[in-house]
Amino acid sequence: MSVAQTNTRVALGLELLRSMIRIRSFEEAARSVHAKGEIPGVLHLSIGQEAMPAGVCANLRLTDTIASTHRGHGHCIAKGAGPAAMMAELFGRLDGTCRGKGGSMHIADFAVGMLGANGVVGGGIGIAVGAAQAARLLGDGRVSACFFGDGAVNRGPFLEGLNWARIYDLPVLFVCEDNGFAAFTRPTETTGGPGAPARARSIGIPTFEVDGNDAMAVHDAAAEALEQCRRGKGPAFLYALTYRIDGHTIADRTPYRSAEEVQLRRADDPIERLRATLAEQGVEAAALMRIAVEAEHEMQAAIAFARASPIPGVHEALSDVQDAGAPS
Amino acid sequence: MNEMTLIAATQAGLAEEMRRDTRVWCLGEDLARGGVFGQYAGFLEEFGPKRVVSTPISEAMIMSAGLGAALAGTRPVVEMRIADFTLCAMDELVNQVAKVRYMFGGQARAPMVIRMPHGLARFSAAQHSQSLEAWLVHIPGLVVLAPATAADCKGLMKAAIRSDDPVILFEPRSIWASTGEVPGGDDVTPIGVARIARRGDDVTLVSWSMTVPLALAAAESAAREGISVEVVDLRSLWPWDKEAVLASVARTRRAVIAHEAVKIAGFGAEIAATIGEELAGTLVAPVVRVGAPRIPVPYAPLLEDAYRVTSEKILAGLRQVARGRSAAHDDRSSATT
Numbered sequence: 001m002s003v004a005q006t007n008t009r010v011a012l013g014l015e016l017l018r019s020m021i022r023i024r025s026f027e028e029a030a031r032s033v034h035a036k037g038e039i040p041g042v043l044h045l046s047i048g049q050e051a052m053p054a055g056v057c058a059n060l061r062l063t064d065t066i067a068s069t070h071r072g073h074g075h076c077i078a079k080g081a082g083p084a085a086m087m088a089e090l091f092g093r094l095d096g097t098c099r100g101k102g103g104s105m106h107i108a109d110f111a112v113g114m115l116g117a118n119g120v121v122g123g124g125i126g127i128a129v130g131a132a133q134a135a136r137l138l139g140d141g142r143v144s145a146c147f148f149g150d151g152a153v154n155r156g157p158f159l160e161g162l163n164w165a166r167i168y169d170l171p172v173l174f175v176c177e178d179n180g181f182a183a184f185t186r187p188t189e190t191t192g193g194p195g196a197p198a199r200a201r202s203i204g205i206p207t208f209e210v211d212g213n214d215a216m217a218v219h220d221a222a223a224e225a226l227e228q229c230r231r232g233k234g235p236a237f238l239y240a241l242t243y244r245i246d247g248h249t250i251a252d253r254t255p256y257r258s259a260e261e262v263q264l265r266r267a268d269d270p271i272e273r274l275r276a277t278l279a280e281q282g283v284e285a286a287a288l289m290r291i292a293v294e295a296e297h298e299m300q301a302a303i304a305f306a307r308a309s310p311i312p313g314v315h316e317a318l319s320d321v322q323d324a325g326a327p328s
Numbered sequence: 329m330n331e332m333t334l335i336a337a338t339q340a341g342l343a344e345e346m347r348r349d350t351r352v353w354c355l356g357e358d359l360a361r362g363g364v365f366g367q368y369a370g371f372l373e374e375f376g377p378k379r380v381v382s383t384p385i386s387e388a389m390i391m392s393a394g395l396g397a398a399l400a401g402t403r404p405v406v407e408m409r410i411a412d413f414t415l416c417a418m419d420e421l422v423n424q425v426a427k428v429r430y431m432f433g434g435q436a437r438a439p440m441v442i443r444m445p446h447g448l449a450r451f452s453a454a455q456h457s458q459s460l461e462a463w464l465v466h467i468p469g470l471v472v473l474a475p476a477t478a479a480d481c482k483g484l485m486k487a488a489i490r491s492d493d494p495v496i497l498f499e500p501r502s503i504w505a506s507t508g509e510v511p512g513g514d515d516v517t518p519i520g521v522a523r524i525a526r527r528g529d530d531v532t533l534v535s536w537s538m539t540v541p542l543a544l545a546a547a548e549s550a551a552r553e554g555i556s557v558e559v560v561d562l563r564s565l566w567p568w569d570k571e572a573v574l575a576s577v578a579r580t581r582r583a584v585i586a587h588e589a590v591k592i593a594g595f596g597a598e599i600a601a602t603i604g605e606e607l608a609g610t611l612v613a614p615v616v617r618v619g620a621p622r623i624p625v626p627y628a629p630l631l632e633d634a635y636r637v638t639s640e641k642i643l644a645g646l647r648q649v650a651r652g653r654s655a656a657h658d659d660r661s662s663a664t665t
Contacts, residue, residue: 065400098433108432115399116432120423126389127424130396137353137378137402144396157420160389167384320434322493324471324519325567 055218356407483517591619
């Protein structure tokens with residue numbers, strides 16, 4: 001690798017590291033204020049899985065679209081949503097991305113092409129595929145990506161969406177984040193046959209398998225897959241094994257797994273891995289530290305913003321239902 | 329004015345909107361072959377395969393592709409083939425389409441039309457004959473339309489396409505082949521406005537979709553018995569024209585509601601309750617609902633007749649309210665099972 005190439009890889013590594021640290025920092029901040037009772041609803045944390053949104057979204061343009069899951073904070077941040085408006089949404093405040101009407105499970109930011117987290121497993125698949133179909137119809141060159149977990153591959157929309165994208169050759173990247181658990185159950189107990197990648201291949205979709213805790217590898221695989229989508233070759237599928245460090249929800253004490261297992265997997269932390277790689281490549285410790293400190297400041301500012309944001313008036317409950325036949 | 333079949337009027341409405349707005353496209357099974365009932369005949373040739381998309385039998389995906397495409401700047405017309413098959417896409421319709429605008433705080437709109445031919449036709453039995461409008465009126469976020477005439481099949485199709493709301497278009501399959509006058513030009517039927525299909529003074533008869541011709545036939549028979557019936561064709565079920573219904577009932581002081589759907593928890597219940605809330609002191613007879621018994625639709629013609637709302641059953645309901653309070657209390661007609 002030439003010096004220039006090395007420098008480019010280091011710059012990319014720093015970008016991915018920053019993206020992952022911001023996601024981690026946002027979720028740690030959300031956890032801390034949730035513990036204080038400031039967030040009314042449930043949170044599904046993606047701690048340990050940050051390499052996936054960071055690596056995939058680094059290849060997307062602002063106008064490209066994504067659809068996400070109930071565990072969607074990372075996808076939002078990586079696609080460009082602002083943490084302050086996201087935090088305000090978790091607080092249920094008027095300055096939230098959804099004016100306090102959606103909460104964690106429905107965070108969306110259409111200004112950055114983030115078409116919504118989703119409270120239904122697999123619910124985003126068809127939306128991302130449809131967005132790709134619109135891009136085809138409008139001829140605007142956009143691609144879409146949809147994130148879903150290992151649990152979604154046993155739902156009908158998985159088959160329907162993959163088949164649909166293949167027959168119309170739509171520019172959509174399917175991203176299966178296998179985090180080891182479908183709610184409280186391991187996917188190996190609930191998924192017949194050789195699993196998601198084999199299912200995608202059986203439909204004729206080019207499929208990439210990658211270490212989901214290696215942000216650079218995720219980035220590179222997504223780059224290759226999305227390049228195919230952009231060149232009009234139709235859909236691609238990215239499958240990655242990662243690990244959900246937290247429970248299904250913030251309240252889940254995970255009695256179905258051992259503390260030793262979690263400890264072992266913490267050693268494979270995607271952020272620490274990339275940080276170590278960058279240090280080996282000569283990035284100074286202070287530069288790495290600065291990323292973390294900046295993220296921490298950003299998230300503390302997000303909390304302050306959320307606290308200061310107005311609580312929606314009761315009349316807000318009746319707005320934005322529909323034009324014709326709106327409640328009065 | 330042109331005399332057209334209801335299905336041709338529907339087709340003309342869609343084609344005109346597709347010519348007017350290139351963001352409008354349609355997707356559903358067999359559309360490139362003209363659609364299962366021929367209602368897309370010639371569309372592939374005129375609009376091409378990107379805008380007339382024949383899909384797999386993947387109802388959930390048809391619905392959610394429509395949604396994703398609506399969120400990404402197009403205006404899809406989603407064909408469900410028949411209303412019963414929408415049940416394979418209820419998560420997509422109820423959890424996603426109906427809610428995106430609200431749960432995303434107004435960032436998004438889902439300007440979609442979801443076409444659902446519904447009701448009894450050709451002895452199609454339990455899974456191809458249902459009238460499920462009450463389910464969907466119950467879901468916040470949806471507009472629900474149910475035209476009964478050629479003019480409204482066209483005019484409400486156009487209104488639905490121009491709406492930024494997700495609009496359910498229940499289509500009266502069993503009377504599609506009948507004809508009616510369609511005004512020329514850009515004839516959009518307003519959403520939420522009922523049509524007085526027949527003027528009368530003694531009883532208000534509220535109906536919609538394929539039951540409207542039966543209501544008119546019943547009104548004609550009642551007139552021969554000296555009962556003057558005002559027939560209100562609701563056309564829109566959500567929003568529904570409460571003012572028109574209440575104004576008519578305030579005058580006639582008697583109301584019958586007739587629909588093909590199962591009577592129990594049918595949309596007639598909402599109308600009856602509203603009349604009760606608003607006009608209880610005015611009524612001279614309890615409101616009568618005429619609907620199907622709460623059974624799945626049976627196949628054999630004689631059994632299907634037990635389910636089917638007919639003009640005779642509606643006439644029995646009209647006679648019941650026309651007899652007034654005491655008679656209605658004495659005789660809760662078997663016609664209104």
